[in-house]
Every structure is written in C-alpha cells, then in structure tokens.
Amino acid sequence: MGEADGDRWLKVGFVTPALLLLLCVNIFPLLYSIWLSFTNADLIDSGSAGSVGVLNYSFLFFDPRYAEALRTTALFVVGAVSAQLVFGYGLALCLRDRFRGKAVLLTLLLVPMMMPPAVMGVYWKLILDGSYGVFNHLLSFLGLGQPQWTTDPDLKLLSLLIVDVWMWTPFMLLICLASLNAIPSYIYEAAAIDRASRWRVFCRITLPMSAPLVGLAVLLRATDALKQFDLVMAVTGPNDGATQTLSALLYQVMFRDGKVGMASAYSYVVLVVVIALASVFLRYLNRLQRQAGGR
Numbered sequence: 001m002g003e004a005d006g007d008r009w010l011k012v013g014f015v016t017p018a019l020l021l022l023l024c025v026n027i028f029p030l031l032y033s034i035w036l037s038f039t040n041a042d043l044i045d046s047g048s049a050g051s052v053g054v055l056n057y058s059f060l061f062f063d064p065r066y067a068e069a070l071r072t073t074a075l076f077v078v079g080a081v082s083a084q085l086v087f088g089y090g091l092a093l094c095l096r097d098r099f100r101g102k103a104v105l106l107t108l109l110l111v112p113m114m115m116p117p118a119v120m121g122v123y124w125k126l127i128l129d130g131s132y133g134v135f136n137h138l139l140s141f142l143g144l145g146q147p148q149w150t151t152d153p154d155l156k157l158l159s160l161l162i163v164d165v166w167m168w169t170p171f172m173l174l175i176c177l178a179s180l181n182a183i184p185s186y187i188y189e190a191a192a193i194d195r196a197s198r199w200r201v202f203c204r205i206t207l208p209m210s211a212p213l214v215g216l217a218v219l220l221r222a223t224d225a226l227k228q229f230d231l232v233m234a235v236t237g238p239n240d241g242a243t244q245t246l247s248a249l250l251y252q253v254m255f256r257d258g259k260v261g262m263a264s265a266y267s268y269v270v271l272v273v274v275i276a277l278a279s280v281f282l283r284y285l286n287r288l289q290r291q292a293g294g295r
Contacts, residue, residue: 034279035172039263043258056265066266075157076245077225080164081218088172089214093206095173096180106177121234123214124163125150128235150235153242160243163231168221175217177209212289217280226274246270 015108040052060066095106112120128149136146149159183206191201229247236243244252250270254263 002162015265018201034265034268036261037268041260041264043254043260050054052261054263057269060266060269065249065252066243069244069246072157072243073228073245074166076160077222079161080168080225081221083161083165084169084221085214085218087169088217089176091169091173092176092180094175099184109173110170112167113115113174115167117167118234120167120229121163123171124159124166125235128159143150144208154235160231160235161234164225164228168224172217172221173200174212176210179213180206182213183209208288210283215281215288218277219285222281223274223278226270 037056038051038053040050043132095102124147128136130136130146130148130151133149135149140146147155149155187205188201191205220276227247229251232245233249242273246266250263250266253259253266
C-alpha cells in the first residue's frame with residue numbers, strides 16, 4: 001500500500017507543474033477575456049473598464065466591417081481549401097506509385113509548408129510587386145501585362161489565395177498521399193480481376209476509402225484558414241478593406257481602435273462559429289468513416 005501511495009504521489013508531482021502552467025497560460029487568459037467581452041475596457045485607459053452587458057456582442061450585428069470581414073474570410077477559406085484539395089489530391093495520385101527520384105521530388109514539394117508564413121508573405125509580396133516583381137516580369141514577357149497584385153482591390157484577395165495555396169498544398173498532398181497508401185492493395189487486385197475501369201476504381205474504391213482522412217485534412221486547413229492573419233499582415237496589411245479577414249479585423253479593433261472589450265466579444269463570436277462548423281463537419285466525417293468501413 002505504501003509503495004502504491006508513493007507512486008501515486010510521484011505521478012501527481014510530475015503532472016502538477018504542467019497543470020499549473022496550463023492554468024496560468026491558457027485558462028486564466030481565457031476567463032479574463034470572457035470577462036473583458038462584457039465590459040467597455042479600453043487599451044489606453046484599462047482602469048476605467050465597466051460592465052456593458054451584451055452590448056459588445058449586439059454591436060457586431062450593426063458593424064459593416066464585421067459583415068465584410070466575414071464575407072472576405074468565407075471567400076478566402078472556400079477558395080484556398082478547395083484549390084489545395086484539388087492540387088494536393090491530384091499530386092498525391094501522381095506520386096502514390098514508386099518511381100526513381102520520388103523521395104527527392106516529394107521533399108522539394110514539402111519545402112513551402114516548412115517555411116514561416118510571415119516570411120513567405122514578405123517573399124511573395126516582392127515576387128508579386130507590380131513594378132519589379134518577378135511574376136509580373138514573366139507576365140510582361142508573355143504579353144499579359146503587369147497586374148498590380150498587392151495594390152489593386154480586385155486582385156488583393158487573389159494574391160493572398162495564390163500565396164496560401166502555394167504554401168499549404170504540400171500539407172494536403174501529404175495527408176492525401178497517406179490516405180491513398182493506406183488502401184489495401186488486394187482491393188485493387190480484386191478490381192483488376194473484375195476488369196473494372198480506372199474511373200470506376202477511382203469512384204468506387206479510391207475516393208470513398210480515402211475520403212475520411214482527406215476530410216480531416218480539409219477540416220484542419222479550414223479552421224487554420226479561418227484564423228488567417230500573418231499572410232494578411234505581410235502581403236496587404238491588416239487595415240486593408242479588400243483583404244480584411246476576421247483575424248485582421250480583431251487586430252484593428254484591438255490595437256488601432258483600442259477597444260479591448262469589443263475585440264474580445266468579436267473573438268468569441270468567431271470561436272463559436274468555428275466550433276459549430278467543425279462539429280457539423282466532424283459528424284459528416286464520422287458518417288463517411290462508417291460508410292467506408294462498411295464497404
């Protein structure tokens with residue numbers, strides 16, 4: 001009994017510092033920001049915070065910036081994740097078979113994912129520069145003009161999509177490739193014996209059996225894209241209306257307007273939306289997994 005008690009207290013001793021660190025770093029700021037969302041806390045005069053009830057939450061429904069940021073974020077998430085899925089899955093289909101140099105090629109394709117997003121944003125801002133950017137020099141050589149990617153309001157969101165797709169398609173490629181390699185080879189052998197066409201094999205075997213893991217990758221990328229901030233800061237800036245995502249709007253409300261309480265309320269509305277969408281998508285993924293398991 002004494003030895004068991006000693007092991008128990010030893011485990012408690014190891015776990016307690018981590019729990020205290022979690023409490024200080026995560027739980028306390030979470031609870032404090034929830035309290036701030038119900039106040040009129042100001043960034044400059046933090047001592048004058050007073051309770052305003054749900055006024056901060058109700059104000060966002062009348063803030064045109066919030067509706068515009070929500071639209072921009074939705075367009076960015078749908079466009080970026082869809083393109084990454086198409087390119088990533090297509091590349092995975094091309095790379096699932098063995099060939100000479102596959103490891104080197106796969107390593108090179110994964111390099112963009114390993115770079116810091118802020119650094120890549122600065123690099124791409126130089127590449128897409130309307131005056132001396134490499135991309136525009138190439139387009140000019142082909143006779144396609146010199147679009148102002150980072151200054152034209154109609155092209156700013158497209159420039160962000162180009163950078164994000166270039167950076168995170170390797171992540172989708174990696175997950176899609178793992179899902180394709182997880183499909184047992186005997187299933188394809190049975191399909192070959194039945195003389196099934198390639199299209200039928202893809203529609204009836206490859207796509208359904210890889211869907212659960214690919215869907216998880218889509219969920220991870222979508223939730224990450226909803227929080228997009230570093231690329232916006234690096235390429236167009238947080239105060240740009242054409243590319244102002246929800247995270248950029250929170251930054252503007254917090255640090256330019258100085259409204260800490262309102263920024264906290266906005267952030268929790270975004271959190272609720274993300275959790276709701278993720279819950280719905282996870283239920284859909286579970287259904288896909290059950291269907292794939294029943295095949």
